[in-house]
Amino acid sequence: MNAALWADRPTRHRVAAGRTLFAQGDGFHGVFMVRSGTLKSVIILADGRQQVCAFPMVGDVIGLDGVVTGTHGTTMTALEDSHVREVARHPWAHATAPDPGMQEHVSELMARDIQRAHKIHALLGCANAQERLAAFLLDQSRRRYAQGFSPCDFHLRMSRAELGSYLCMSMETVSRTLSGMQRKGWLRVDKRHISLADVGALSRRFGALL
Amino acid sequence: MNAALWADRPTRHRVAAGRTLFAQGDGFHGVFMVRSGTLKSVIILADGRQQVCAFPMVGDVIGLDGVVTGTHGTTMTALEDSHVREVARHPWAHATAPDPGMQEHVSELMARDIQRAHKIHALLGCANAQERLAAFLLDQSRRRYAQGFSPCDFHLRMSRAELGSYLCMSMETVSRTLSGMQRKGWLRVDKRHISLADVGALSRRFGALL
DNA sequence: CGGAAGATTGAGCGTAGTCAAACCGAGTGG
DNA sequence: CCACTCGGTTTGACTACGCTCAATCTTCCG
Numbered sequence: 001m002n003a004a005l006w007a008d009r010p011t012r013h014r015v016a017a018g019r020t021l022f023a024q025g026d027g028f029h030g031v032f033m034v035r036s037g038t039l040k041s042v043i044i045l046a047d048g049r050q051q052v053c054a055f056p057m058v059g060d061v062i063g064l065d066g067v068v069t070g071t072h073g074t075t076m077t078a079l080e081d082s083h084v085r086e087v088a089r090h091p092w093a094h095a096t097a098p099d100p101g102m103q104e105h106v107s108e109l110m111a112r113d114i115q116r117a118h119k120i121h122a123l124l125g126c127a128n129a130q131e132r133l134a135a136f137l138l139d140q141s142r143r144r145y146a147q148g149f150s151p152c153d154f155h156l157r158m159s160r161a162e163l164g165s166y167l168c169m170s171m172e173t174v175s176r177t178l179s180g181m182q183r184k185g186w187l188r189v190d191k192r193h194i195s196l197a198d199v200g201a202l203s204r205r206f207g208a209l210l
Numbered sequence: 211m212n213a214a215l216w217a218d219r220p221t222r223h224r225v226a227a228g229r230t231l232f233a234q235g236d237g238f239h240g241v242f243m244v245r246s247g248t249l250k251s252v253i254i255l256a257d258g259r260q261q262v263c264a265f266p267m268v269g270d271v272i273g274l275d276g277v278v279t280g281t282h283g284t285t286m287t288a289l290e291d292s293h294v295r296e297v298a299r300h301p302w303a304h305a306t307a308p309d310p311g312m313q314e315h316v317s318e319l320m321a322r323d324i325q326r327a328h329k330i331h332a333l334l335g336c337a338n339a340q341e342r343l344a345a346f347l348l349d350q351s352r353r354r355y356a357q358g359f360s361p362c363d364f365h366l367r368m369s370r371a372e373l374g375s376y377l378c379m380s381m382e383t384v385s386r387t388l389s390g391m392q393r394k395g396w397l398r399v400d401k402r403h404i405s406l407a408d409v410g411a412l413s414r415r416f417g418a419l420l
Numbered sequence: 421c422g423g424a425a426g427a428t429t430g431a432g433c434g435t436a437g438t439c440a441a442a443c444c445g446a447g448t449g450g
Numbered sequence: 451c452c453a454c455t456c457g458g459t460t461t462g463a464c465t466a467c468g469c470t471c472a473a474t475c476t477t478c479c480g
Contacts (some may be wrong), residue, residue: 119326
């Protein structure tokens with residue numbers, strides 16, 4: 001809400017593309033807010049299987065999951081050169097009266113995270129491959145638009161495999177489904193660049209999923 | 211952590227089986243903690259499709275998602291007669307200095323919710339029907355055990371259809387998979403009663419998913 | 421130029437969904 | 451007491467969506 005709250009905290013970090021901010025199992029460092037760029041949050045199961053849980057972007061708060069256990073539950077890797085700001089080192093571990101305004105704000109962002117997770121759960125349970133992908137693209141469109149960019153043209157920062165993991169489908173299905181949508185004239189795909197032909201029509205067809 | 215914090219709040223509610231505590235779209239009432247019983251949290255998409263997001267049980271905090279938007283994002287229905295306690299009516303809506311200890315505690319529970327959501331996402335992405343169901347049963351086993359009950363015998367409070375929705379599979383697949391596990395001698399199924407034959411063996415085989 | 425990583429496309433297969441029938445237990449009422 | 455309904459469950463048969471395996475192509479970069 002009011003980012004100026006932490007203006008006096010000089011705890012900025014640059015995370016180069018491909019570098020990890022923190023890894024699953026690491027001791028809890030703190031909570032960060034993404035200032036620029038895109039990252040991916042990955043869970044690694046005990047047997048090595050991996051799952052992308054989120055693609056945090058500008059404004060998102062990351063590292064919250066470590067609050068409970070004291071160790072991070074996911075590995076956070078930058079998909080492109082990104083900047084994050086540490087908004088709280090030990091927001092709840094120390095009983096030393098924390099900044100109430102900060103905690104209030106972080107709580108709101110946590111609630112938004114929970115809501116988002118529920119929606120993804122619904123998406124995975126209710127939607128097929130095409131619907132999932134369309135919903136994801138519409139979400140990306142919205143978020144880019146909210147940042148002042150065109151809602152019709154944007155670059156995906158993640159590989160087909162990463163996107164597939166996030167949406168719980170194989171990268172081949174991602175590729176095939178994108179091709180199919182292009183064949184239907186809904187969008188244009190050029191590598192990772194997406195041009196939505198008619199955002200309104202897409203929203204009307206797939207908006208129920210968001 | 212210290213439930214005594216709110217001991218002076220007499221805001222308890224009884225929710226009879228089948229009744230809803232709050233519905234999607236309702237104005238935000240408050241945050242509740244489950245004191246007894248089991249509920250289900252359901253998202254209803256714009257086109258009517260439904261998705262079970264969680265089965266809150268004793269100790270879980272519910273209603274958090276309404277904090278951001280001011281309206282509840284899910285419908286919360288009791289699967290059996292349950293009791294909840296309102297732990298905060300408007301924890302963040304009013305800037306009037308809220309109880310910092312309460313907010314701290316709620317934040318921890320929100321973080322746990324986020325972690326849980328990530329694990330479910332991983333489960334849906336990485337595991338097949340059998341693995342999902344086994345992971346769910348092991349989770350139930352643990353939670354019952356944590357409440358002082360046997361980890362081997364417990365009652366499922368939800369129907370096959372509700373369980374299937376939660377795990378993103380059809381109720382027929384739930385039924386078939388349970389039958390298959392019984393055939394392998396891993397457990398006994400009698401209606402909604404589950405008897406795990408060897409929790410250790412199950413954990414060894416499917417523990418990687420939790 | 422050659423190697424690597426990502427993306428696309430095809431062929432074949434398998435898991436889980438859909439449709440349908442039968443079963444079961446709990447209520448309800450004739 | 452039996453017949454009936456109704457919701458939940460089980461099981462079968464068939465289908466299809468998406469996965470796996472594999473080949474090809476592009477782009478990027480040493």
